[in-house]
Amino acid sequence: MRLVVVGAGITGLTAAFxxxxxxxxxxxxxxxxxxxxxxxxxxxxxxxLAYDTGxxxxxxxxxxxxxxxxxxxxxxxxxAPATTQASIVLPDGRHRLPAGTLQGVPTTAxxxxxxxxxxxxxxxxxxxxxxxxxLDGDVSVGGLLRERLGDEVVDRLxxxxxxxxxxxxxxxxxxxxxxxxxxxxxxxxxxxxxAAIAARDAGARSxxxxxxxxxxxxxxxVGSLPAAxxxxxRADVRLxxxxxxxxxxxxxxxxxxxxxxxxxxxxxxxxxPAGPTxxxxxxxxxxxxxxxxxxxxxSMAVVAMAFPAQQVAAGSGLxxxxxxxxxxxxxxxxxxxxxxxxxDGLLRVRSSVGRFGDDAALQRTDVxxxxxxxxxxxxxxxxxxxxxxxxxxxxWVDGLPQYLVGHPQRVAAVxxxxxxxxxxxxxxxxxxxxxxxxxxxxxxxxxxxxx
Numbered sequence: 001m002r003l004v005v006v007g008a009g010i011t012g013l014t015a016a017f018x019x020x021x022x023x024x025x026x027x028x029x030x031x032x033x034x035x036x037x038x039x040x041x042x043x044x045x046x047x048x049l050a051y052d053t054g055x056x057x058x059x060x061x062x063x064x065x066x067x068x069x070x071x072x073x074x075x076x077x078x079x080a081p082a083t084t085q086a087s088i089v090l091p092d093g094r095h096r097l098p099a100g101t102l103q104g105v106p107t108t109a110x111x112x113x114x115x116x117x118x119x120x121x122x123x124x125x126x127x128x129x130x131x132x133x134x135l136d137g138d139v140s141v142g143g144l145l146r147e148r149l150g151d152e153v154v155d156r157l158x159x160x161x162x163x164x165x166x167x168x169x170x171x172x173x174x175x176x177x178x179x180x181x182x183x184x185x186x187x188x189x190x191x192x193x194x195a196a197i198a199a200r201d202a203g204a205r206s207x208x209x210x211x212x213x214x215x216x217x218x219x220x221x222v223g224s225l226p227a228a229x230x231x232x233x234r235a236d237v238r239l240x241x242x243x244x245x246x247x248x249x250x251x252x253x254x255x256x257x258x259x260x261x262x263x264x265x266x267x268x269x270x271x272x273p274a275g276p277t278x279x280x281x282x283x284x285x286x287x288x289x290x291x292x293x294x295x296x297x298x299s300m301a302v303v304a305m306a307f308p309a310q311q312v313a314a315g316s317g318l319x320x321x322x323x324x325x326x327x328x329x330x331x332x333x334x335x336x337x338x339x340x341x342x343x344d345g346l347l348r349v350r351s352s353v354g355r356f357g358d359d360a361a362l363q364r365t366d367v368x369x370x371x372x373x374x375x376x377x378x379x380x381x382x383x384x385x386x387x388x389x390x391x392x393x394x395x396w397v398d399g400l401p402q403y404l405v406g407h408p409q410r411v412a413a414v415x416x417x418x419x420x421x422x423x424x425x426x427x428x429x430x431x432x433x434x435x436x437x438x439x440x441x442x443x444x445x446x447x448x449x450x451x
Contacts, residue, residue: 001026003450004255004265005235006243006280008032009039010436011428012271013229014068014443020233021071022447028235029263031255033242037230040399040429041436043223044392047306047346050221053394054302055436056332056350057081057215058222064437064444066216072228077220080213081337085315088115089324089380090156097319100200103179104158105145107196120152124193132190140405141178142171148192160319164330166434167298167400168356177403177411219340222436246270246280252423267423267450271443273297274401274430281417284424288417291410295430297398299362300354303373304392308385309345312336317349318380327361327376328353346389351377356402366393401430425449 003019005012008030016028030037040054058065060080069078087094095115100107109125116124127148135144141162142154158170162178176183181199182192189195218224230237245256252266270277278292316337320326328351335342335349342348351373353361361369370393378386411431418426425446432442 001266002264003028003267003269003447004253004263005030005269005271006246006255007039007271007428008034008037008226008237008239009271009428009439010041010226010229011039011439011443012269013037013226013233013235014440015269015271015427015447016233016235017068017071017229018444018447019450020235028233029265030230030235030237031241031243031257031263032237032239035239037237037239038223038226040396041223041226042394043221044304044394046304046348046392047390048344049341049348050219050224051304051334051341051348051350051392052217052221052223053304053350053392054396055222056334057217058436060213060216062437062441064440068440069218069225072225072232074218074225074228077218077224078216079219079338079340080216081316082339082342083316083336084214086317086319087315088156088160088319088321089326090115090321091324094314094318098157101157102182102196102200104153104161105179105182105192105196106149106153106157107193107200115156116152120150120156123150124153127191127193130191133186133192133195135186138174138176138405138408140171141173141175142169144175145170145192155323156321159323160321160330163321163355164319164352166356166402167300167329167352167354168402172356172402172404174403174405174407177407217338243280246284248284248421268425269443269446269450270424270426271428271446273398273428275398277426277428277430285417285421288414288426291413292430294404294410295407296356296402296404298354298356298400298402299359299395299397300352300399301362301369301393301395302350302352303370303377304350304394305348305374305377305388306390307347307349307378307383307388310347310383310385312347312381312383314381320380322355326380327372328380329355331377331380333381347383349377349381356400362395369393400434419449423450 042054098111185195185198242258255263274292274295278289281288317332331351427442427446
């Protein structure tokens, strides 16, 4: 049997690997419109060391990413962080990220002083006096939290965390899609604080309070995994190969390629962003098209920087919400966070720019944007030696799908329409999570659905 995977990001390559594991004599072809594998997983050489410019960490409290690394024979490459203590930059200064929050949602008003104003703390404390919580369907994260806990919780705590993960805005993002643990507890709770406590405790029980890091990385970079997956899957990977049409045949599927060729397949996995997926499904699964078109994307840029050796007191990094008026939305101090990036004494950091609906900064030239980010980072970290020895800017155009209100319903509609076509599956960051483990999980589920 021949599986054709469209898209050579982490999802598509994991699907190819899974097919090879479960169909030892099968054929796997991966078609990629771009000129490299990996999708949003990429790395550069920064002052002589491999350095991620896509995802730089993988959640270890769920099994998928660590398990895949182990399956690839790279378990000795896993690295735990030396510190995960981050701070939030606010107009009045820098504050430690409060302990015990759930994606920035507090479980109590205690410990919020400083991060919130006295009035903001009292607003959180007063939630108990509000009418009991009642939700009817999906809502935006910001809409619910502003109503129940006040603007400061959203603008100072939740926004910098969700902005870092999704490059999105809490007032647009779906609560059910981006905070599923909290959403699951809300129907039986009378307050958001109570639901956050229940979600935190449920998570601890499901993990069995296991020790170990929350996040891990790979010594050669998370961006090294795509090449490892290509080797392990023994897939026929064809770069610069764009699929223009997909149709069902009596024997399976035919895929038309931009160069005029046609490829046949017994099964197909579309591991492409929502827009290209909608185009390919227009005739095959038309009911999937409209919900796919309802998934927009945010663009962003990452600047990797290496500075001369110097001390900084920023822990693993800084979260920078829009209320500061800063250009950057976060700074990761990689040489403090990851032991393998600190051996030569250089200060390696990365910073990101760009949010959904606000890409004005991304219109700058590479030179101007890099210079502005370096200046912002040097000021935020109070660097004594602010001239970098190397910089690298990477632009992620339409890089992150936006899980807007109603996203779970859109995903369900897409999956239902695709499931009606035997031998066809979709997978990727557009559906059930943007992190590496979520993409791996989705790829595995897609291959399992094919049989």
